[in-house]
Amino acid sequence: MRLVMLGAPGAGKGTQAKKIADKYGIPHISTGDIFRANIKNGTELGKRAKAYMDQGALVPDELVVDLVADRVKQADCEKGYVLDGFPRTIPQAESLDAVLKDMGQKIDHAINVEVPDENIVKRMSGRRACVSCGATYHIEHAPSKKEGICDRCGEALILRDDDRAETVKTRLSVYHEQTQPLIEYYGGQGCLEDVDGTMDMEEVFAAICRILGE
Numbered sequence: 001m002r003l004v005m006l007g008a009p010g011a012g013k014g015t016q017a018k019k020i021a022d023k024y025g026i027p028h029i030s031t032g033d034i035f036r037a038n039i040k041n042g043t044e045l046g047k048r049a050k051a052y053m054d055q056g057a058l059v060p061d062e063l064v065v066d067l068v069a070d071r072v073k074q075a076d077c078e079k080g081y082v083l084d085g086f087p088r089t090i091p092q093a094e095s096l097d098a099v100l101k102d103m104g105q106k107i108d109h110a111i112n113v114e115v116p117d118e119n120i121v122k123r124m125s126g127r128r129a130c131v132s133c134g135a136t137y138h139i140e141h142a143p144s145k146k147e148g149i150c151d152r153c154g155e156a157l158i159l160r161d162d163d164r165a166e167t168v169k170t171r172l173s174v175y176h177e178q179t180q181p182l183i184e185y186y187g188g189q190g191c192l193e194d195v196d197g198t199m200d201m202e203e204v205f206a207a208i209c210r211i212l213g214e
C-alpha cells in the first residue's frame with residue numbers, strides 16, 4: 001500500500017501518517033524529519049536545507065527528489081510506505097511517478113487532510129517536536145506526559161523555528177501556491193481521498209481506516 005499524505009502544514013499529516021504506519025506495518029517517510037535529522041547531524045544536506053526551511057520556503061526539488069527515489073527503493077518499502085511532506089510540488093510528483101513507473105508501481109491513495117487556514121496557526125504554535133525520534137505533540141490536544149520531554153525517547157521537545165506565527169503564514173501561502181495543485185493532480189489519477197482534518201485525531205484516523213479498508 002503506497003500512500004501520499006496531502007494537506008497544509010499543520011493539518012495533521014504526520015500525526016496520521018505515524019498511526020497508519022503502525023497499523024499497516026509500513027514505513028513512515030517524512031522528508032521534513034529527514035531534513036531535521038540532517039540539520040541536527042550537521043550534514044551538508046542539512047546545511048543547505050536549513051536556509052530554506054527557516055524562511056518557510058520549500059527546499060529545491062533537486063535536493064529532495066533523489067533522496068526519496070533512493071528511499072522508496074529500499075527493502076523495507078517493498079510492501080508499501082506512507083509519504084508525508086512529499087511530494088510538495090508538481091515536478092516532485094511527476095518525478096515520483098516516473099520512478100514508480102520504472103518499478104511497475106503506482107501511488108494507491110493520496111489522502112488529503114483538510115483543515116482551514118484559520119485553524120492552522122493555532123495548531124502550529126502548540127506543536128512540540130522531538131528532533132531525536134520524530135515524535136510530535138500538541139500542548140493542548142496531545143500533550144507529552146512530562147512537560148517538554150518526549151514520552152518515547154526522553155529528549156527535550158522543541159517549538160520548531162518554522163512553527164512561529166510569521167513563518168507559518170509564509171508556509172501557508174507556499175502551500176497554496178505550490179502544493180495545493182497536487183490535489184487536482186492526484187484527483188486526475190483517480191486516487192484522491194478527502195478527509196475532514198478538523199475532527200479529533202482518532203476520528204480522523206477512523207475516517208482514513210475506512211478509506212484504506214480495515
Ligand code: ADP
Nearest residue numbers: 009010011012013014015127137138141200201
Ligand atoms: P503536519 O504533519 O501536517 O505538519 P502534524 O501532524 O505535526 O501536522 O500536526 C500539527 C499539530 O497539530 C501537532 O501539534 C499535532 O499534535 C496537532 N494535531 C494533529 N492532528 C490534530 C487534530 N485532529 N486535532 C487537533 N490537533 C491536531
Ligand code: AMP
Nearest residue numbers: 031032052053057058059064085086088
Ligand atoms: P514538514 O516537516 O513536512 O512541515 O517540512 C518542514 C520543511 O522542510 C518545509 O517547510 C520545507 O522547507 C522542507 N521540506 C520538507 N519536505 C519538502 C519537500 N518535499 N520539498 C521541499 N521542501 C520540503
